[in-house]
Amino acid sequence: xxxxxxxxxxxxxxxxxxxxxxxxxxxxxxxxxxxxxxxxxxxxxxxxxxxxxxxxxxxxxxxxxxxxxxxxxxxxxxxxxxxxxxxxxxxxxxxxxxxxxxxxxxxxxxxxxxxxxxxxxxxxxxxxxxxxxxxxxxxxxxxxxxxxxxxxxxxxxxxxxxxxxxxxxxxxxxxxxxxxxxxxxxxxxxxxxxxxxxxxxxxxxxxxxxxxxxxxxxxxxxxxxxxxxxxxxxxxxxxxxxxxxxxxxxxxxxxxxxxxxxxxxxxxxxxxxxxxxxxxxxxxxxxxxxx
Amino acid sequence: xxxxxxxxxxxxxxxxxxxxxxxxxxxxxxxxxxxxxxxxxxxxxxxxxxxxxxxxxxxxxxxxxxxxxxxxxxxxxxxxxxxxxxxxxxxxxxxxxxxxxxxxxxxxxxxxxxxxxxxxxxxxxxxxxxxxxxxxxxxxxxxxxxxxxxxxxxxxxxxxxxxxxxxxxxxxxxxxxxxxxxxxxxxxxxxxxxxxxxxxxxxxxxxxxxxxxxxxxxxxxxxxxxxxxxxxxxxxxxxxxxxxxxxxxxxxxxxxxxxx
Amino acid sequence: xxxxxxxxxxxxxxxxxxxxxxxxxxxxxxxxxxxxxxxxxxxxxxxxxxxxxxxxxxxxxxxxxxxxxxxxxxxxxxxxxxxxxxxxxxxxxxxxxxxxxxxxxxxxxxxxxxxxxxxxxxxxxxxxxxxxxxxxxxxxxxxxxxxxxxxxxxxxxxxxxxxxxxxxxxxxxxxxxxxxxxxxxxxxxxxxxxxxxxxxxxxxxxxxxxxxxxxxxxxxxxxxxxxxxxxxxxxxxxxxxxxxxxxxxxxxxxxxxxxxxxxxxxxxxxxxxxxxxxxxxxxxxxxxxx
Numbered sequence: 001x002x003x004x005x006x007x008x009x010x011x012x013x014x015x016x017x018x019x020x021x022x023x024x025x026x027x028x029x030x031x032x033x034x035x036x037x038x039x040x041x042x043x044x045x046x047x048x049x050x051x052x053x054x055x056x057x058x059x060x061x062x063x064x065x066x067x068x069x070x071x072x073x074x075x076x077x078x079x080x081x082x083x084x085x086x087x088x089x090x091x092x093x094x095x096x097x098x099x100x101x102x103x104x105x106x107x108x109x110x111x112x113x114x115x116x117x118x119x120x121x122x123x124x125x126x127x128x129x130x131x132x133x134x135x136x137x138x139x140x141x142x143x144x145x146x147x148x149x150x151x152x153x154x155x156x157x158x159x160x161x162x163x164x165x166x167x168x169x170x171x172x173x174x175x176x177x178x179x180x181x182x183x184x185x186x187x188x189x190x191x192x193x194x195x196x197x198x199x200x201x202x203x204x205x206x207x208x209x210x211x212x213x214x215x216x217x218x219x220x221x222x223x224x225x226x227x228x229x230x231x232x233x234x235x236x237x238x239x240x241x242x243x244x245x246x247x248x249x250x251x252x253x254x255x256x257x258x259x260x261x262x263x264x265x266x267x268x269x270x271x272x273x274x275x276x277x278x279x280x281x282x283x284x285x286x287x288x289x290x291x
Numbered sequence: 292x293x294x295x296x297x298x299x300x301x302x303x304x305x306x307x308x309x310x311x312x313x314x315x316x317x318x319x320x321x322x323x324x325x326x327x328x329x330x331x332x333x334x335x336x337x338x339x340x341x342x343x344x345x346x347x348x349x350x351x352x353x354x355x356x357x358x359x360x361x362x363x364x365x366x367x368x369x370x371x372x373x374x375x376x377x378x379x380x381x382x383x384x385x386x387x388x389x390x391x392x393x394x395x396x397x398x399x400x401x402x403x404x405x406x407x408x409x410x411x412x413x414x415x416x417x418x419x420x421x422x423x424x425x426x427x428x429x430x431x432x433x434x435x436x437x438x439x440x441x442x443x444x445x446x447x448x449x450x451x452x453x454x455x456x457x458x459x460x461x462x463x464x465x466x467x468x469x470x471x472x473x474x475x476x477x478x479x480x481x482x483x484x485x486x487x488x489x490x491x492x493x494x495x496x497x498x499x500x501x502x503x504x505x506x507x508x509x510x511x512x513x514x515x516x517x518x519x520x521x522x523x524x525x526x527x528x529x530x531x532x533x534x535x536x537x538x539x540x541x542x543x544x545x546x547x548x549x550x551x
Numbered sequence: 552x553x554x555x556x557x558x559x560x561x562x563x564x565x566x567x568x569x570x571x572x573x574x575x576x577x578x579x580x581x582x583x584x585x586x587x588x589x590x591x592x593x594x595x596x597x598x599x600x601x602x603x604x605x606x607x608x609x610x611x612x613x614x615x616x617x618x619x620x621x622x623x624x625x626x627x628x629x630x631x632x633x634x635x636x637x638x639x640x641x642x643x644x645x646x647x648x649x650x651x652x653x654x655x656x657x658x659x660x661x662x663x664x665x666x667x668x669x670x671x672x673x674x675x676x677x678x679x680x681x682x683x684x685x686x687x688x689x690x691x692x693x694x695x696x697x698x699x700x701x702x703x704x705x706x707x708x709x710x711x712x713x714x715x716x717x718x719x720x721x722x723x724x725x726x727x728x729x730x731x732x733x734x735x736x737x738x739x740x741x742x743x744x745x746x747x748x749x750x751x752x753x754x755x756x757x758x759x760x761x762x763x764x765x766x767x768x769x770x771x772x773x774x775x776x777x778x779x780x781x782x783x784x785x786x787x788x789x790x791x792x793x794x795x796x797x798x799x800x801x802x803x804x805x806x807x808x809x810x811x812x813x814x815x816x817x818x819x820x821x822x823x824x825x826x827x828x829x830x831x832x833x834x835x836x837x838x839x840x841x
Contacts, residue, residue, distance in 0.1 A: 096813040390711060413701075424701075
């Protein structure tokens with residue numbers, strides 16, 4: 001039981017980290033960035049590459065953050081910025097991100113193939129403690145701590161900092177933001193850097209925990225992240241965190257009455273029901289426009 | 292304030308119509324009767340609830356209280372497309388044309404309720420589709436002086452032409468009630484005078500028209516009867532001359548600093 | 552003549568899949584033309600693929616009847632689904648239909664009759680190339696004629712402006728639903744044909760990747776007319792097959808084409824047929840995709 005709770009906290013933290021970056025871009029720019037899962041996967045493989053060159057795991061996470069962050073900014077320049085200039089509808093951006101996603105995943109496959117990989121032996125902490133009958137491994141505990149720290153950090157950044165104020169103004173009304181003297185291009189670049197960076201870190205951490213990164217690892221998270229964001233409320237940062245833990249605990253709980261191959265049914269069933277009953281999610285604003 | 296009963300039967304009757312947005316009462320217990328063939332003016336300062344009122348009549352908003360009767364039936368709960376089929380056509384304050392369609396296609400869509408369904412017929416090989424409707428639509432465009440621009444995209448028209456196209460599209464459905472939300476906005480005096488003449492003509496042919504307008508000359512020239520809204524309430528109703536003389540109306544306009 | 556025969560033999564599978572993909576692209580075209588982005592057609596394809604394959608494999612149904620039943624099953628499921636999800640718009644609609652697709656995939660995994668993760672093997676390979684291309688021809692014809700009918704006009708009005716469309720008397724929800732159900736029927740037909748072209752089917756074939764793939768064909772080809780989706784399917788299915796050495800780079804090629812099209816030719820390859828109208832639409836900033 002306690003074991004399962006621990007597991008739910010762990011997987012919920014990864015969901016949250018993944019969904020935060022996803023939801024950040026959506027809240028500021030109204031773009032559903034379907035290349036986010038590819039950046040997640042990229043994070044796991046950048047860490048793998050770095051560690052194969054002898055970089056320690058902790059530093060490899062930082063490298064994954066930076067590389068994915070830069071990739072996110074590039075993604076915006078290539079796939080989204082031209083559409084913004086043209087005032088194209090938000091769905092164009094979503095479709096364009098699918099194209100970038102195909103490219104990133106294929107590039108990863110060209111280097112590492114489609115199969116499961118493993119991090120260099122001995123590069124990850126492997127010790128397991130038993131606390132009050134609960135099996136706790138150091139790696140997962142550190143990952144949970146780091147994920148929570150990043151969630152808190154992002155929330156503080158958005159709520160308190162100047163950048164956060166700029167992002168909120170931008171989310172509210174891009175034209176007004178520009179008139180207020182906000183450097184919109186810089187704020188957008190910062191959004192993508194943070195979003196993709198967080199996605200990359202989530203990928204690296206999940207890769208560590210499973211020690212089996214593979215080129216399609218982002219796919220399942222993408223679908224789960226939809227669930228997380230819709231349940232919590234699209235574009236809401238606290239909503240994404242809440243949705244992530246709700247989903248992870250729900251999934252673990254569902255295993256007690258559903259066979260394990262139906263584990264995924266919980267996420268999509270939940271997503272579907274929330275969309276139909278309350279599409280704005282628990283903490284979101286209205287989603288269904290009337291006249 | 293005059294409260295004479297219109298001598299012709301009311302085609303549209305609102306009673307106690309109310310709409311709230313959160314705590315704000317946008318339309319507050321409005322009673323209104325519009326007679327068949329009348330050009331009925333609706334004026335009032337910005338934010339008085341005029342557009343909300345017509346959104347209620349056209350079914351775009353749901354009323355929170357009161358009733359709407361159109362042609363003798365209760366239509367309070369009906370949705371826009373049902374009302375359109377019953378003969379209510381409208382234009383929008385911010386023009387809502389089908390921008391990416393041609394001028395002719397816009398009018399063709401406007402004829403939707405008048406067209407026979409041709410989905411199955413269209414599947415017959417080599418059969419011409421919609422030629423009758425095309426004829427009718429061209430005739431309407433010619434009447435509005437837009438015939439030469441039939442192949443242009445709606446968004447390529449000048450602002451004044453877009454306004455006229457929107458009216459043409461609304462008339463294409465051969466409605467019984469036409470609601471115009473600031474049709475003269477963006478028109479020059481000549482165009483707006485022509486519009487005024489056209490509205491009179493249409494009314495003489497039996498069409499009922501509700502007109503929201505800031506152009507006082509247009510309202511006074513075209514309307515038989517005018518109602519004034521302020522803060523969601525009807526504060527006056529009568530002939531244009533009565534309204535101009537009404538001290539309460541002057542107060543409402545001067546008080547709000549509006550120039551209409 | 553012999554050369555032609557040899558060509559057909561060598562490329563039989565590719566030629567078949569070009570046709571099947573073109574049918575799938577047309578199935579999603581209907582909703583895209585109405586301005587709605589739905590991602591459920593891979594699931595409808597899967598439902599009909601399993602439905603029809605089980606009918607021929609286990610119940611001994613004749614092939615055409617099985618195809619029809621499979622497609623009708625997909626359409627029957629799409630009706631209540633559409634009636635509920637079309638309260639949503641934009642990304643919410645896309646996500647809801649995607650979630651439905653995943654529910655279907657999981658359901659297939661859970662039902663023992665479907666062979667679960669192993670899929671169904673030994674499906675009679677009844678599909679001939681001419682079945683595929685006659686189907687494509689008929690479906691393309693129906694779509695093209697519908698496009699110029701009053702229904703097509705209503706669909707494009709809804710795409711341009713839903714509120715204004717309703718004000719012209721168009722029952723918006725009903726037309727959206729009609730496009731969706733017809734799309735499901737077509738996707739289902741393609742699913743049945745594909746299942747009997749292939750000998751074996753697996754649940755993963757009908758997941759997210761397929762949903763995206765179908766969308767990409769239609770978008771790259773373009774929505775303005777029915778040639779767009781067909782062209783998209785031909786180019787994106789045919790190109791990698793013709794350029795064998797590029798096989799490894801297929802996704803990169805597709806991804807690049809998709810981004811270039813969305814950024815520089817948002818109405819797709821079909822606009823190459825009518826460059827002037829495309830330029831005018833761009834100038835007035837009309838809706839491009841969805």
